Structure formats: structure tokens, C-alpha cells
Amino acid sequence: MPELSRRRLLRAAGGAGIGLLAAPALAACGTSSATPMRSGRAQIKFWTHDPDYIETFQTAVKDNSLMRGSRFNFGLDVTSSAPADILTRLIAQAVADGDTPDLVGVNVDQFPRVMHASIAQNLFVDLTDTVRPFGDNLSKLDPYTVDGAPYGLESGAAITVLYYRQDLFEKYRVSEKVDTWEEFLEHGERLNTDHKVSVGMIATGDNGSIVNGFLQFLLQRGGGLFNAEGDLILDSPEALDVLEFMARGARSGALLALPDPYSSACAAALKSGRLAATAMPDWYKNAGLQTNVPEQKGRWRIANLPRFAGGGHIASTMGGTGFAVLKDKSNSVAALDLLRRVYLSREGQILRYRVGGYLPTLQPLYKDPELVASKDEYLDGQRTFDVYGPAAADLPVFHQAAGMHILTDVLGGPILDALKGRTTPSAALRAGLKAYRQQVKR
Structure with a gap:
């Protein structure tokens, strides 16, 4: 489908009511593509609403052990805005074939806006293959799943x-x-x-x-x-x-x-x-x-x-933020590599907990000795993972629509x-x- 037609449909999907557009029409459309960069300097356009996410990713890209083995040398161009404004601007820029981010944090309350008319499928990288090796050990994919495919990784178990x-x-x-x-x-x-x-x-x-x-x-x-x-x-x-x-x-x-x-x-x-x-x-x-x-x-x-x-x-x-990678951009491969390292590795999840206080979404980490031994001074030195461990094992599934x-x-x-x-x-x-x-x- 021509790019102009795709943009018209996406523009309508961004502003129209649910049910006014046929999802297959958008699903049949391609996105504007760029030659993916496979190595070298990757200046990632990073959009989020929370200063803690900014600090987490800025700390992560400077962590040599976490970045070891990557083909990319990461930098971040950060844009911060309110949760609703991030998604509104993202859809508007995509419609105009404009300046979209490479990596974006979508508040869980905002994600339903991209769950109709194949908007998520047109905007974001399908993370099915990325998360498959983790099976049931990775929690809270469901709020960011559309037609069986996940498009965001939750920042913390909340x-x-x-x-x-x-x-x-x-x-x-x-x-x-x-x-x-x-x-x-x-x-x-x-x-x-x-x-x-x-x-x-x-x-x-x-x-x-x-x-x-x-x-x-x-x-x-x-x-x-x-x-x-x-x-x-x-x-x-x-x-x-x-x-x-x-x-x-x-x-x-x-x-x-x-x-x-x-x-x-x-x-x-x-x-x-x-x-x-x-x-x-x-x-x-x-x-x-x-x-x-x-x-x-x-x-x-x-x-x-x-x-x-x-x-x-x-x-x-309750609450949360899912990070998604924009598809068919020159930095899509690099942004996915960065997201994998910060969100799907033991070292990345521990860094997120230490910097931003985000509880792991990888179930095995609730038995990790380093986390189990940690104490919370505000809570009078309580070993909080003695509470979070059983809770994580019994966390209910949350679906959106x-x-x-x-x-x-x-x-x-x-x-x-x-x-x-x-x-x-x-x-x-x-x-x-x-x-x-x-x-x-x-």
C-alpha cells in the first residue's frame, strides 16, 4: 500500500473512535523503511515521561560490563513529556513521516490507544522472538500484547x-x-x-x-x-x-x-x-x-x-510503563539491542532496581542472593524480597483492550x-x- 494511503489511515486511526476503521486495512500497509545500522555509533532517540527512566538508561549506556559485546556505541537524545503527550506526538509524527523516537516508554494507561486498527503493529517492533527464550519467567507482557504479540517490555513488576x-x-x-x-x-x-x-x-x-x-x-x-x-x-x-x-x-x-x-x-x-x-x-x-x-x-x-x-x-x-522499539528505522536494531540489555538480562534488571527501584520482571531474580539480601532503610531495614518473592510468584495477569x-x-x-x-x-x-x-x- 502506498505510503500516502498508510498515513491517511494512521491519521484516521489516531483520532477516530474504536470500530470506525478496519484493522486489516492497516495491517496490510507497510511502514517507511530505512537501512538498519548494524554496528558503530548509535545515537538513540529516547522518549519518556519519567526522570528515573532517563537516569536508568543514562547509567546503563555508561556501564561497560552491561554493554560488553554490543556492536554499538550508544548515546541518548532524550525527550521528556507527559505520558499522554508522548503517544499523541508519536502518532502525529508517524502520520507525517516525521521525527519519531527509536525507543519510547508508553504508560500502561496509554497503551490501549494503539491496540486498535493495527496501530501497534505499524509503529512498533514485534517482540515475540525477543521474549521467547524467557517463556513464563518474564512477567507483565500481557498489558502490551495485541493479537497475541507483545510490543512493549514492562519496566517494573509494580x-x-x-x-x-x-x-x-x-x-x-x-x-x-x-x-x-x-x-x-x-x-x-x-x-x-x-x-x-x-x-x-x-x-x-x-x-x-x-x-x-x-x-x-x-x-x-x-x-x-x-x-x-x-x-x-x-x-x-x-x-x-x-x-x-x-x-x-x-x-x-x-x-x-x-x-x-x-x-x-x-x-x-x-x-x-x-x-x-x-x-x-x-x-x-x-x-x-x-x-x-x-x-x-x-x-x-x-x-x-x-x-x-x-x-x-x-x-x-497497578501502573507501569512498557518500552517499545520503533520499527523500520535506521536505529531499530540498535534500540532493540539496548532494550534487551537493560530489560532482559540479570545485570540490567539489577541496575534498574538499584537506580530506579524497579522490581524485576524476570521471575528467577526474586531468588537472586544479591536482591534477597538487600534491605530497605526507609522500611527500618526490612528485607523486602522476603515479601516480594512470594508476591511475584502469585502475581495476577492483567489484560487490556x-x-x-x-x-x-x-x-x-x-x-x-x-x-x-x-x-x-x-x-x-x-x-x-x-x-x-x-x-x-x-
């Missing part, structure tokens, strides 16, 4: 654990090993009644925060929003169980209602001790606790999540209504499902 104030748990006689969420809520109800203290939080602000909080519990319970084929699976006993649990927690005060986990209200709750625990991913220690309550160093600990009585996992996940943004928009309001007692959990889920199916025909 394992959700229970953060808790050890001193407050001791003061208020809360066991550090509570078996179920249902039992945990009973402690929270008592603490809220007696001391105005909560043992978790729920988001009540924007739709993204609301749905992400619900999804984090839903994945742990063993449910999901979509299956591997992209079909909606929200109409499930697990979804109802989770929303009833959240509504009960909100009603009793065991779970503190906050705009989002990063708001000033959340910071105030942490500082005052009103929030004594919360289920959040590993990255929340840096983004939430150390940022807002550095003076509480030594008081916090982590533990695996209590299970739901109805079943599920001891861990969950092209309709993820629509579902987030239509589901946030009904969930909020259920949390605030304006409707029942079952009615909220029915409303969200009905609104989604009216907009997306599958």
Missing part, C-alpha cells in the same frame, strides 16, 4: 503489597498477619470508630483513579476487566465481591475516601497518622511515602496482601455512586456494562 505503620498497628493492637480482607476490615471499623484511623484508602476523584483502585482489588480477587481476546469480563462474581467490599469499607470508614493516592488530602492523612495502612504498588514507597512523610522513616513496613475470603491472590498490580479508555470513562461514575451509597454495587456494575456496550460493539 507489585501491590500492604504498606502499614508498624508502630500504629502495635499501638492499636492490629495483627501484622491478618489472613483475609474481611477480617482486616473489622480491624479498620474498630479503629475508625475508636480513633478515627483507617487501614486503607479508596479513590473518589477522577475516573482514572477510581477505576484503577477498583481494578487493583479486582485483579487480586482473580477477576479482570478484559480477557486475552479483548472481551469484557466485568460481569462476574469477583467484580461484585470487590465492589461490595470497597463499599463496605467506605461506609464504615475502614477505607478512607480520598481524591487519589497522590493528593494533598492523602499527604495530610499520612502525616496525621489517620491512614495507618494502604494497599499500593512497590513504587508508592518513593512516590507517596518518602515524598510526603520522610520523617516517618523506620515506622512503615510491607506485607503480602490479605486474601479475599472468596479466593484470589496474595498480590496485585482497545476499549479500556471508554470503560474507564463510563465505569468511574457508577463505582463512585456505589462507594458513596447512592446505588448498590450490583446496580453500579450493570450501569457501567450497559454504557460500555452502547458505545463499543463487539
Whole structure:
């Protein structure tokens, strides 16, 4: 298909609604090609939204042991922007056959934008052959997989654990090993009644925060929003169980209602001790606790999540960034070599953990002596891999679909209504499902 026609289709795909374009039409189109460079100086155009990723890759290209044996001498030209802006600009530049990156970090919440009309297939290198040698040892490919092919490598496992104030748990006689969420809520109800203290939080602000909080519990319970084929699976006993649990927690005060986990209200709750625990991913220690309550160093600990009585996992996940290589560019081979070294080697994954705090996505590393022996000073010297190891082995699978943004928009309001007692959990889920199916025909 001529390049002009491809650009017209890609332009339409970038702005049109899901279902307005036929995926086979884009799949049949080629991309503009360039002679791939096979060795020598590779100045990689690198786009990301997070300074920690910049520092990680800048450190990696200077690490002689990590780069040993590469045919390339790497440099980085860095562009930093907001997650949504990165993908918008990337698609616009691809449409114009303009200045696209060689290596790009796509926020997990943004990736569904390229999951329809063969956009991912036209933009990114298919990583199937790259990841095949790792089999089931490589986690969190599913959120960046389209039609069975992965197009991004997750930066960190983003394992959700229970953060808790050890001193407050001791003061208020809360066991550090509570078996179920249902039992945990009973402690929270008592603490809220007696001391105005909560043992978790729920988001009540924007739709993204609301749905992400619900999804984090839903994945742990063993449910999901979509299956591997992209079909909606929200109409499930697990979804109802989770929303009833959240509504009960909100009603009793065991779970503190906050705009989002990063708001000033959340910071105030942490500082005052009103929030004594919360289920959040590993990255929340840096983004939430150390940022807002550095003076509480030594008081916090982590533990695996209590299970739901109805079943599920001891861990969950939320957030992440997948790094993808742009296809058919002169630096595509070099960018893939760099990504392999930083993301698919023991040395690269340990470097990522040391520099940016990113938990490994290679399962065997949770038994690596160097990581197992590591201690976290903010958590009073706790050996965190004693917690992360079992959690990584029981991490739920997370699938996305092209309709993820629509579902987030239509589901946030009904969930909020259920949390605030304006409707029942079952009615909220029915409303969200009905609104989604009216907009997306599958």
C-alpha cells in the first residue's frame, strides 16, 4: 500500500473512535523503511515521561560490563513529556513521516490507544522472538500484547503489597498477619470508630483513579476487566465481591475516601497518622511515602496482601510503563539491542532496581542472593524480597483492550455512586456494562 494511503489511515486511526476503521486495512500497509545500522555509533532517540527512566538508561549506556559485546556505541537524545503527550506526538509524527523516537516508554494507561486498527503493529517492533527464550519467567507482557504479540517490555513488576505503620498497628493492637480482607476490615471499623484511623484508602476523584483502585482489588480477587481476546469480563462474581467490599469499607470508614493516592488530602492523612495502612504498588514507597512523610522513616513496613475470603491472590498490580522499539528505522536494531540489555538480562534488571527501584520482571531474580539480601532503610531495614518473592510468584495477569479508555470513562461514575451509597454495587456494575456496550460493539 502506498505510503500516502498508510498515513491517511494512521491519521484516521489516531483520532477516530474504536470500530470506525478496519484493522486489516492497516495491517496490510507497510511502514517507511530505512537501512538498519548494524554496528558503530548509535545515537538513540529516547522518549519518556519519567526522570528515573532517563537516569536508568543514562547509567546503563555508561556501564561497560552491561554493554560488553554490543556492536554499538550508544548515546541518548532524550525527550521528556507527559505520558499522554508522548503517544499523541508519536502518532502525529508517524502520520507525517516525521521525527519519531527509536525507543519510547508508553504508560500502561496509554497503551490501549494503539491496540486498535493495527496501530501497534505499524509503529512498533514485534517482540515475540525477543521474549521467547524467557517463556513464563518474564512477567507483565500481557498489558502490551495485541493479537497475541507483545510490543512493549514492562519496566517494573509494580507489585501491590500492604504498606502499614508498624508502630500504629502495635499501638492499636492490629495483627501484622491478618489472613483475609474481611477480617482486616473489622480491624479498620474498630479503629475508625475508636480513633478515627483507617487501614486503607479508596479513590473518589477522577475516573482514572477510581477505576484503577477498583481494578487493583479486582485483579487480586482473580477477576479482570478484559480477557486475552479483548472481551469484557466485568460481569462476574469477583467484580461484585470487590465492589461490595470497597463499599463496605467506605461506609464504615475502614477505607478512607480520598481524591487519589497522590493528593494533598492523602499527604495530610499520612502525616496525621489517620491512614495507618494502604494497599499500593512497590513504587508508592518513593512516590507517596518518602515524598510526603520522610520523617516517618523506620515506622512503615510491607506485607503480602490479605486474601479475599472468596479466593484470589496474595498480590496485585497497578501502573507501569512498557518500552517499545520503533520499527523500520535506521536505529531499530540498535534500540532493540539496548532494550534487551537493560530489560532482559540479570545485570540490567539489577541496575534498574538499584537506580530506579524497579522490581524485576524476570521471575528467577526474586531468588537472586544479591536482591534477597538487600534491605530497605526507609522500611527500618526490612528485607523486602522476603515479601516480594512470594508476591511475584502469585502475581495476577492483567489484560487490556482497545476499549479500556471508554470503560474507564463510563465505569468511574457508577463505582463512585456505589462507594458513596447512592446505588448498590450490583446496580453500579450493570450501569457501567450497559454504557460500555452502547458505545463499543463487539
